[in-house]
Amino acid sequence: MKNSKWKIALFAIIFGLLTMVLAACSSESNSGEGNSTDDDGNATEGTEGEGSSSGSGGVLNIGLSSNAATLDPTLYTGTYESQIMRSIADTVIVYDKDLQSMVPSLATEWSAADDMMSYTFKLRDDVYFQQGEYQDGRQMTAEDVKYSLERSAENSAQNRLSGVESVEVTGEFEVVIHVEEPNAALLAMLTDQGNIIVPKEEVEGWGDQFGAHLVGTGPFILDEWQTDQQVELVKNENYWGEEPNLDGVTYKFISDASMMTNALRSGDIDIATDIKGQNREVIEQDENLDLLSTPGLSITYLDMNFQQGPTANPLVREAIYKATNIEEIVQGVHQWGGGTVANGPLPKGSWGYDDSFESLTPEYNPEEAKEILDQTEYAGGFEIDLYVLETRKNYATIFQNQMKENLNIDVNIQVSEWGTLTETISSNNAPMNIGGWSWYPDPYFFLNPRFHSSQHGSNGNGKAYESEKVDELLDRALTETADQAERAELYQEAVAEILADHATIEFDNLDIATGINPKVKGFNLSPDGSIHVVSPNGVNISIEE
Template sequence: MKKAIWVSLSLSVLFLFAATVLAAETPVKGGTLTWGRGGDSVTLDLAQATDGESIKAGIQILENLVMFKKDSMDVEPQLATSWEVSKDGLVWTFKLRKGVKFHDGTPFNAHAVKVSFERVISKDHPFHKYGTWRYPALGLGPVKEVKVIDEYTVALRTEKPYAPLVANLALWLCPILSPTAIEKYKEEIGRNPVGTGPFKFVKWVKDDQIILERNEDYWGQKPHLDRIFLKAIPEVSARYMALQSGAIDIADDLDPDSIQMAKSNPNFNVIERPSINVGYLAMNTKKPLLSNKLVRQAFNHAIDKQTIVKTIFRGLAIPAKNPFPPSIWGYNDKIVDYEYNVQKAKDLLAKAGYPKGFDIELWAMPVSRGYMPEPVKTAELIQGYLAAVGINAKIVR
């Protein structure tokens, strides 16, 4: 049996490609899949999720009105079957799929959509207090009213025309959950998710594994698998060794070295795809030094992104020149990237009033991710580039 590895990478410094290593066999009904991933989930109520590990597990359980197509960012129906927009661009009306049930046996309908959305956007909703809504602007933020037209028709009203709304609704942040379950579990809904997806939540052993089982009443194509075990294996080397030993069937977010080894192993399939992640160096512009545009420009010219792509990502990335990757709608390929130019960086620092540079703290991520497989080594490279233009960066972990 062949094993699988997924790889997914990116940086503001770079855009990366995703890959997964898995076992290759013809699908048959039954059996289990053990998925080794880089950490545990934080919540399975995806409207509250801000991390990838929560999303990986949650999208097996919860569904949205619409979803992105398999190989693009184009939108297609999921729990909605169709939609239309009013002439003034303010009202989006969705026709809902009939005969769908939540995992607790309650019906999916327009009321469920209203409850799931209003708990996020309305501070007056009785369920609003049960969650922490960190990214409303990315999802339901433009929606000002959710109106039930009939049992299987719901309308969303925005204050002004907002063309990307249907794409927002495909994001993980806009799931439809069972209103009965939200009322029952309250603040604990994130540990007891009840959706309409192909898999049902069974058990969560914190920092170990999440267990899901096939939804026999699923409205769409039923999954082949009986169960999925999502194992938290934070160390990349341990995740790869577990794949080699057969303890897991899939390993994702591996480092570039492990990916290269997997490619040379005939028992592994490495699945690569363009990533929608971007890794980046964030600058706190509330700090006086970094509020100066010339200083920020100097940083960009001081760092050799192409070398980082080659050494840290082993070519599984491209330098970023947009805040999002080429796979995202709106990407502008006409933008000219900052060139790596040490002298230009020094000149900009001098013009900004820092001819001798300055001291600064450089924070490195405490854990590795697909878009930042070796955060400390990356920070050390950046530290060296900054030192060459007079900036003394102290790495903080």
């Protein structure tokens, strides 16, 4: 089951507390889920609260900004689908509400081998699958964990469990996961919805239709799916964890942003997701609603070609960086809020972020920038292409004006659709490009895909950035240690090197924003955008009558 793509590790969540063995007891846990983005914190206000042990009933209506195509964990590609899957099925471990550590779910405790080549998980013995078409709600065992994780490692459309060699059953409720190379990212991968535990009978019985008939061990059961409209879930009376406060959850697909806001205002939905632009203001001004917003795990950036063209010259890159008024760009793009100035390639929601990054980020100084450019063969300005999606053209336009005014650089904005853009970038044919990167808290998923030399030819490092020092630091953080604090120090050293090379200009951290009816209690706004209705991390949403 070798998987040579393990270093990419797409769409995984990660933390490094791999050597700790955590004892589980779901009733004692506290309240509480990237990737290059095509288009497009845990601070909660007003509605945050601890889950209640007494159910209040009712059905929670949640608006999702895109349709779900499949709920098969090996086939799903969108965050919208994962929101639904999270309520139906469980992973072996989950993040706590603050995205700072792991807490038990189907696994009660776990540990990493000294050589980081295997990880042992002890499982709960009181978990039962929901009743389906091909099994009657039988007990979950280690064989189900082996089947589900190996299925993901072999077949995941998004490589959500890369680097796993095999899963060994060492007891009825114990498994050992063997990896191809030391990999401190494994725990994070296991929190991804692509690695939920499912019964083999249902997968094989439904075949290609399993994605429309997902069966798991979660707090809610898939009841009805109205194509392009909504998915209805009902309470699982045999759920192993804390009893859900709700009778059910309905996820409604509302792709139009204004219609989403109107549905919240009219009471058709209780939670509206992906709130942006002017709709933020509309909800904020409605005294019957709350807008919850927190910096998310998402960055918008401008990459400069590291190997060819004018920006292959480090002085040119430095001049461009210092001639860029990032605050002006962020204010211009986010006139209704929703974004904050970024300080380097790690978002503030990552545990690798450090306040020192702000002092390492070059300051806006157009006079100094011109002096630096005049030291190069490009003194007096030049012409360069900037590739961007239509949805990010507003960033490009402001940047274009700044370059002309400050350095007499003529920036030609090349608006491209997603496929063309990624092909141009990955083939190192984009002199400059504006992109977005959205992932999970572990720095690995922000830094390795965008800055490790092994990723040349990918969309993340199409700029062909290369630094032996950065490669060394990133490799050590992944393979040498499982201690989160030690890994954070290595990643912070790498960020300092990256900032000194001026290969990229980070514009903003995008906010995760949700509109909510105050009658919803216990909701937790997460920087990764995940919505937990009931979770082993302590979240248990209720509706106040």
